[in-house]
Amino acid sequence: MTGSEVPPSFRLAYVPGVTPTKWVRIWNERLPGIPLNLIGVPAAEAFDMLRGGGADAGFVRLPVDRTDLSAIPLYTETTVVVVPKDHVVAAVDEVSAEDLADDIVLHPLDDVLGWERLPGRPAIERPATTADAVELVAAGVGLLVVPQSLARLHHRKDLTYRPVSDAPESRIALSWPQDATTDLVEQFIGIVRGRTVNSTRGRPPAPAPAQPKRKPSDKGGAQRKPAAGKSPRSGAGGPKGGKRGKPRRRS
Numbered sequence: 001m002t003g004s005e006v007p008p009s010f011r012l013a014y015v016p017g018v019t020p021t022k023w024v025r026i027w028n029e030r031l032p033g034i035p036l037n038l039i040g041v042p043a044a045e046a047f048d049m050l051r052g053g054g055a056d057a058g059f060v061r062l063p064v065d066r067t068d069l070s071a072i073p074l075y076t077e078t079t080v081v082v083v084p085k086d087h088v089v090a091a092v093d094e095v096s097a098e099d100l101a102d103d104i105v106l107h108p109l110d111d112v113l114g115w116e117r118l119p120g121r122p123a124i125e126r127p128a129t130t131a132d133a134v135e136l137v138a139a140g141v142g143l144l145v146v147p148q149s150l151a152r153l154h155h156r157k158d159l160t161y162r163p164v165s166d167a168p169e170s171r172i173a174l175s176w177p178q179d180a181t182t183d184l185v186e187q188f189i190g191i192v193r194g195r196t197v198n199s200t201r202g203r204p205p206a207p208a209p210a211q212p213k214r215k216p217s218d219k220g221g222a223q224r225k226p227a228a229g230k231s232p233r234s235g236a237g238g239p240k241g242g243k244r245g246k247p248r249r250r251s
Helices: 021-030 043-051 130-138 148-153 183-192
Strands: 010-014 036-040 057-061 069-076 079-084 143-147 159-163 171-177
Touching: 010 043, 010 183, 021 036, 021 183, 043 057, 043 069, 043 171, 057 183, 069 183, 079 130, 079 148, 130 143, 130 159, 143 148, 148 159, 171 183
Parallel strands: 010 036, 010 057
Antiparallel strands: 057 171, 069 171, 079 143, 079 159
């Protein structure tokens, strides 16, 4: 390797709430010689990172601008409301947006749900981040509606969460630049889609193994054809077999 050559690697971005551990483990098992580098990125900055070449692919939140990015939707998250453990919501299994009408519902600037109409009463100011909003919930300022993965990411012992039945949902997708669908990107797409290690998609087919030449042998060689006019049976064409007796004397 010369000084100008860089060993191959795969850069994978992921937004808060996504846990790529399973896919990274499979990558390391199948391609141990190619490091996978994880890059955490805020949801609002993920697309610019992909377009700018800062990552080869990334786990992002839909929608994705398909003009220059490809995307494979993966799963939809449950939306939950984060509340103090002594809040009345903690006593039920599920709530609706209407159930939150009398509460202050915080709306952080990095919200990923894209509300048309936020439930509850608005706070005086919007928190800068979801992490800040969680701190305000713990202080008793209001409630917070987020994807379940973000509630888990910012978990606190004094808070809990419950599903919201009619809230918007967030969908996670794998995305990458359309003009940079490299072999390594294809490999990672195969892992995410659950293709087996023997799948040929995204990889050139392996050349067929050369057939070994058959060596001639004394015992396994081809049999000779019998000469024309002779039977293949043993003794054919020659005198009849059997013992020859002595001639009898004439009396």
